[in-house]
Amino acid sequence: MDFDFIDYLTGQNIMFVVLSAIVLGCGLMSVLSTKILRAATYLFFTLFGIAGLYLLMNYEFLAAVQLSVYAGAVVVLLIFAIFLVKNLGHETEKVSCSKKGIAALASVLGIVMTLVIVFNEGIVPAVVGPTAPQVDMQLIGDTLLGSGKHQYLLIFEASSVLLLACIIGAIVVATKSKEEK
Amino acid sequence: MDFELVNLISWIDESLRDLCGDASWAVSLIEYVLIAIAFLGLYCVLALILILLERKICADFQCRIGPNRVGPWGLCQPIADMFKILLKEIITLKNNDKFLFFTAPFLILAGSLGTFGALQFGKGLVGVDFNVGIFYMLAISSLGVIGILLAGWSSDNKYTLIGAMRSGAQLISYEISAGISILTMVLLGGSLNLTDLIEGQKDSWYLFQGHIPAIIAFIIYLIAGHAETNRGPFDLPEAESELCAGYHTEYSGITFGFFYLAEYLNMFIIAGIGTMVFLGGWQPFHINYEWASGFNELMDYIPSYCWFVGKVFMLVLLSLWVRWSFPRLRIDQLLHLEWKILMPISLVNMLLMAGWVAYIAAQNN
Numbered sequence: 001m002d003f004d005f006i007d008y009l010t011g012q013n014i015m016f017v018v019l020s021a022i023v024l025g026c027g028l029m030s031v032l033s034t035k036i037l038r039a040a041t042y043l044f045f046t047l048f049g050i051a052g053l054y055l056l057m058n059y060e061f062l063a064a065v066q067l068s069v070y071a072g073a074v075v076v077l078l079i080f081a082i083f084l085v086k087n088l089g090h091e092t093e094k095v096s097c098s099k100k101g102i103a104a105l106a107s108v109l110g111i112v113m114t115l116v117i118v119f120n121e122g123i124v125p126a127v128v129g130p131t132a133p134q135v136d137m138q139l140i141g142d143t144l145l146g147s148g149k150h151q152y153l154l155i156f157e158a159s160s161v162l163l164l165a166c167i168i169g170a171i172v173v174a175t176k177s178k179e180e181k
Numbered sequence: 182m183d184f185e186l187v188n189l190i191s192w193i194d195e196s197l198r199d200l201c202g203d204a205s206w207a208v209s210l211i212e213y214v215l216i217a218i219a220f221l222g223l224y225c226v227l228a229l230i231l232i233l234l235e236r237k238i239c240a241d242f243q244c245r246i247g248p249n250r251v252g253p254w255g256l257c258q259p260i261a262d263m264f265k266i267l268l269k270e271i272i273t274l275k276n277n278d279k280f281l282f283f284t285a286p287f288l289i290l291a292g293s294l295g296t297f298g299a300l301q302f303g304k305g306l307v308g309v310d311f312n313v314g315i316f317y318m319l320a321i322s323s324l325g326v327i328g329i330l331l332a333g334w335s336s337d338n339k340y341t342l343i344g345a346m347r348s349g350a351q352l353i354s355y356e357i358s359a360g361i362s363i364l365t366m367v368l369l370g371g372s373l374n375l376t377d378l379i380e381g382q383k384d385s386w387y388l389f390q391g392h393i394p395a396i397i398a399f400i401i402y403l404i405a406g407h408a409e410t411n412r413g414p415f416d417l418p419e420a421e422s423e424l425c426a427g428y429h430t431e432y433s434g435i436t437f438g439f440f441y442l443a444e445y446l447n448m449f450i451i452a453g454i455g456t457m458v459f460l461g462g463w464q465p466f467h468i469n470y471e472w473a474s475g476f477n478e479l480m481d482y483i484p485s486y487c488w489f490v491g492k493v494f495m496l497v498l499l500s501l502w503v504r505w506s507f508p509r510l511r512i513d514q515l516l517h518l519e520w521k522i523l524m525p526i527s528l529v530n531m532l533l534m535a536g537w538v539a540y541i542a543a544q545n546n
Contacts, residue, residue, distance in 0.1 A: 011206070037334060041281060044327060060312045064320045072323030076353065079330045083346060137312060137373055 015056055023049035036082055044075040058134050184484040187305030220298055220308055224446060229259040231445040235501060242505040266441075269434035277337040277431075285332035286432065286439035292324030293443040293450065300453045301375055303463045303486030314375035315367065318454060319360055322409075325443065326352045329428050332440075336431035344427025347417050347512060352409055354516060358523040359405035362398040365527070365534045366458045369395065379462035384469045386461035394534040399459045401527050406451035407500055408519070411444065414507040415515060452496035456489060460496075463489040 023046050030042035047070040054063035095103075147153045194212065201207045233248070233256065240247025248255030273279065298308035299318050311317045326349055333345020369391045370378045381387070388395050408415040429440040456462060463485035467477045510518070 011209075035278065037281060037331070038278065041284065041327075041331065060317070064311070064313050064316045068316070068320035068323060072320060072326070076323065076326050076330065076349065079327065079334075080346075080349065083330070083334065083342070134312060 012056065016053070019049050019052045019056065022046075023053065037079065040075060040078050040082060043078070044071055047071040047075065061135065061137060061140055185304050186484070186486055187303070190305065216308065220294070224294060224297055225442070227449055228442045228445045229263065231449060231497065232259045232262070232441075234497070235445070238498070238501045239505055263438075266438045267435055271434040271436055272431075274337065274431060278335045281331050281335035282431075283436065285328045285335060286436045288328030288331065289325050289443045290328075290439045292322055292328060293446050295321035295324065296450050296454075297446060299375070300450065301379060301457060301462055302489055303484065306463075306486060307376070310376055311374070313373045315363060315378065315454075315458065316373050319356070319363070322450075323356075325447070332432070333428035336428070338431055340425050341428050341430050344430070348411060348428055350512075351411070351415065351417070351515060354519040355405040355408040355415075355523075357405075358401055358519060358527045359409060361524070361527040361531055362402040362405065363454070363458055365394060365398040365531045366391065368531065368534050368538055370458075375457055375462075379457060379464060382461035382464050384467055386459065386464070386466075388459045388461075391534060392537060394530050394537055395459065397526065397530045398534070399455070401523055401530070402455055402459065403496075403499070405519070405523060406455060407503060408515070410447045410451055410500070412448065412500070413504040414509050416509060417512055417515060448497055448500055449493060452493045452500065453489075455496055456492040460492045461488075 026042045026045040026049065030039045030046060033039040033042060047066065051063045051066040051071060054060075054066055143151050144156055145151075145153055193215075194208075197208050197211060198205075201211075236258070237247045237255075248258035251257040251261045274282065296318050299311070299314055299321075301307045301310075309317075329348045329352070330345050333341040333343075333348070336342075366387050367373060367378070369387055370381045372378055372381070378387075382390070388399055391398070429437055432440060465477075465480040465483060465485070465488055467473075467480060
């Protein structure tokens with residue numbers, strides 16, 4: 001079978017390569033950057049690129065969730081935390097050797113796990129592009145809030161309890177620091 | 182006779198298809214570029230119009246004449262301002278993070294343009310029509326918050342930092358009640374798709390279909406949306422008397438111009454979302470009774486884009502009216518208004534709307 005390059009030069013594939021380059025490049029920069037706010041900005045671009053990948057696969061709801069939860073809320077929270085904690089420090093501290101070792105171990109483990117999965121399962125050709133089925137919002141809503149088989153009402157409610165616990169925890173922490181003053 | 186712009190667009194599409202033959206990718210490419218140019222052009226022209234409108238109306242409120250030298254009635258003033266801002270020097274600071282400093286204006290512009298592209302300007306005049314359009318608009322607008330925070334921090338100046346923190350807190354807070362009031366209308370419309378939402382308002386706008394909950398939601402949306410544009414009486418992030426110009430103090434030339442553009446267009450976008458969700462988008466005003474059929478037909482003669490632009494500018498004028506009439510709030514008053522007044526009301530209001538929707542469903546069965 002001869003490899004015809006032109007066949008692969010579709011808009012979908014070009015966009016996939018561009019978005020992957022953004023995700024990987026910005027992910028790498030986010031890790032390598034010594035300035036903490038720059039790292040957060042690169043992380044934001046990475047998350048944004050992932051939202052683009054979801055859009056490419058026609059997962060519009062997932063893309064919007066990715067944008068509003070990760071790119072919007074999480075990164076804004078991160079930046080606020082840096083503003084409040086770091087006292088405007090431009091450079092991050094040097095990481096100690098033991099921490100570097102743990103980080104290296106974790107990343108190697110991650111790579112091995114991914115490779116094992118890829119070699120065991122093989123690369124599944126995903127249905128990408130305009131031919132991919134568009135997931136109906138109705139279906140997502142029913143699946144999230146249904147109590148039947150393969151539906152996630154219990155998990156949905158459990159996660160809301162978790163969030164409530166987080167909010168109460170935040171209030172407790174905030175009021176305690178006031179009394180100390 | 183039909184004056185819809187969608188006819189012109191389909192004519193362009195057909196002639197491009199004839200011209201390119203079977204190279205359909207070329208048609209798509211040319212059309213994407215054309216649409217991008219059209220949106221960017223519209224974005225800039227609207228900014229010029231809005232700036233002139235604001236200056237004229239502000240002048241009227243303060244019993245002045247306003248710009249009156251450049252062109253007839255000062256109509257060319259924003260164009261002259263545009264050239265001035267393009268020619269100005271972009272001043273770079275010494276000890277700041279230059280990368281973030283110059284990324285921030287682009288982020289703000291990108292967030293604003295991303296939202297602008299999802300507006301539905303008329304019948305068939307849609308940039309992106311997502312399945313979850315209204316959710317996408319709320320999500321993509323969060324880019325602006327990050328842009329503001331980065332701008333304030335990378336200017337390395339305590340005024341800009343305080344301005345950015347205030348602005349961030351304000352935007353995040355008011356996004357909640359604006360989001361909830363839009364969600365209330367999504368409950369009524371039963372869809373997140375903007376095309377479906379507007380289609381559902383063919384006979385009567387959601388503002389009238391939803392009765393009291395819709396009116397409460399509309400008022401809350403107007404207040405919260407106005408606060409989200411960072412304009413008076415909610416303009417603490419750039420309170421001149423306290424913070425110079427807030428987060429964009431250190432910017433000059435066209436980098437400042439980007440903030441300026443985004444601020445004015447955000448006003449248009451907030452009004453546009455309000456129009457689409459509450460006032461029927463580009464749908465003409467109809468009275469849903471038998472005796473008004475003649476009136477309804479008359480209203481149909483007005484092209485859809487005129488309806489959209491007319492309604493949006495009505496909301497923009499309301500926003501300007503508020504801006505030049507009320508004094509600025511303090512930061513604690515601002516957060517009190519959102520967290521202790523607007524948010525509880527909008528949550529209860531959503532319950533009310535759910536009850537109303539259930540009542541309609543019961544009536545129909």
